[in-house]
Amino acid sequence: MVYEIKLEIFEGPLDLLLHLINKNEVDIFDIPIATIADQYLEYIEMMKVLNINVAGDFLLMASTLVHLKSKMLLPESNDDTVDEDLHNEIVRPLLEYMSYREIAGDLSERDLLERDVFCRQVPLDFRSHIKEEGAPLDVNLFQLIDAFKQVMDRTLPGVQLQLRLEQWSVKEKIEHIITCLKEKGTMLFVQLFVEDRVVSEYIVTFLALLELVHMGLVRIFQSTPHSDIKLTPCFEED
Amino acid sequence: MDMSLNLIIEALLFASDKPLTILDIQSALPEEDSTRISEAIKELQEEYDSMARSFLLKEVAGGYQFRTQSQYAPYILQMLKTSPARLSRAALETLAIVAYKQPVLRQEIERLRGVDVGGILRTLLEKGVLRIVGRKNLPGRPLLYGTTKKFLEVFDLKNLQSLPKLKEIKELGTEEDQGTAVIEEGQGNETGDEQTAVDTEKSTEEGPSDPSEN
């Protein structure tokens, strides 16, 4: 038997379910759950055989389907509760998904800018024209975040350089920690890093703390796992 | 010099790469009142419709813009040497959900689509068709997403009300109510004009999910 192999992309479990329902030409309000569940599992199996990474979402739906199928087969099962589960876990999500999918289809049929229709392109020299003082700014939040990300990404590779310049020395940080502990008595571990700006500074602070513990000047406590780590001084007040 | 109001407005629209609102036009023509401006625009629209040129004056995203007719797209794409702007089906579905449910949590989009949408959200934010509108008053203060003016521009929509109506969902009853999104109120948030300009676009056909505006 010759098989025609057709590659389909499914966006998710609902997409696959919908495909099976269409393929079997069944009513969404009257889904033959056993058949659909079997076919769904066959697909998942096939994906595994083909070494296609099966996302967790697909497996979750698979277990829901299997659960429903087994419930249905149980002699003492109550039809009403099965129907209710089927409605809540399969039918309703499918209906919702279908309605949004339809909207998505409608959207893509519209005259899309720069696919179907084009607007005027204003020459660059127009854009750089001097603006009035109060002119609004043409910038969005994502651009702002992205700019910050770029700055931070650029800053991090500089870590080694900064260490070599000894912008922060372990000695200074030791003094800083001692000063803080003298002021406050007990401190939380996280408070040590409040003023630190970049990774290299965190590292130096941490090294300083280790050094202090090693010298027996600071003790570290944690009452329970995941609780706050506390630091107490073991030196004389002067 | 022969300069009718219509032709001045035409020149402004022709020289702009963004849709112009009546207000935008008025800022260049402070003596004109807005009804005269909208009349002039209507006349221009009719004129271009009847002239049957390659472009028309369209109403999009709360403003007006000259746009080419779709049958010329293949030639223009050829000239620009680009492939047409495309959105994947996943992106379109995500946009559809955000458009109707906004302000909406990522988690809710994922519930409706049945899959992770993090990467798609990021792409759509980058493209400027979605934006972060605030945070929901829930543990972790998760971000709420909404559509932008650019969304309307890209999809040739006058406003959010002109989105196609959501059909099936009505028969689904009420359990759908996932609580009301509360956008964080700030102290001193007279986030004035800009804010309200965007807010006017906001609304959905199936009202319940959008009580969040102040």
Add this chain to the structure above:
Amino acid sequence: MDMSLNLIIEALLFASDKPLTILDIQSALPEEDSTRISEAIKELQEEYDSMARSFLLKEVAGGYQFRTQSQYAPYILQMLKTSPARLSRAALETLAIVAYKQPVLRQEIERLRGVDVGGILRTLLEKGVLRIVGRKNLPGRPLLYGTTKKFLEVFDLKNLQSLPKLKEIKELGTEEDQGTAVIEEGQGNETGDEQTAVDTEKSTEEGPSDPSEN
């Protein structure tokens, strides 16, 4: 469909930001020979001359371009002056640093950006998105910078707390192919129609041609 050569050329000229040469036009219309194209352009020019609109088809720099007539320039300039201003990359980065690190010293901004930011800070202060929030208790009492209410307006934020954290954006991840491929066996089942109909729109997000550029 009614698409004369003239109208195709008109559409090309309309959608181009620079003058088009005959050769440029020919690249979109390979079957047309250059004399027919130049004839068409001549006809378009005459047509626009006689229509007396606000713009004309002019020959410039060896090519052709639609240009608004000079008497409309004052209105267009006025519009451009009040139209949204873009921020330079440097300004955007500086603004971003202040937004996330405020209150912040100029010295700290310069450390992060690696360059002098005096001029940019001044510009951002003038634009009203930054302000001086105080002085730090350090030798020389250096100035501390922070954002303003206008900053919130520009970015449509209720308050500074709703500024998304870098971590939250990183958590969205990137969009690898989130679809899952499945091989279907069986010969030509028609039920796949809907499927394939939608599939044709599918394509990658990161094509060079997204329309989203702000």
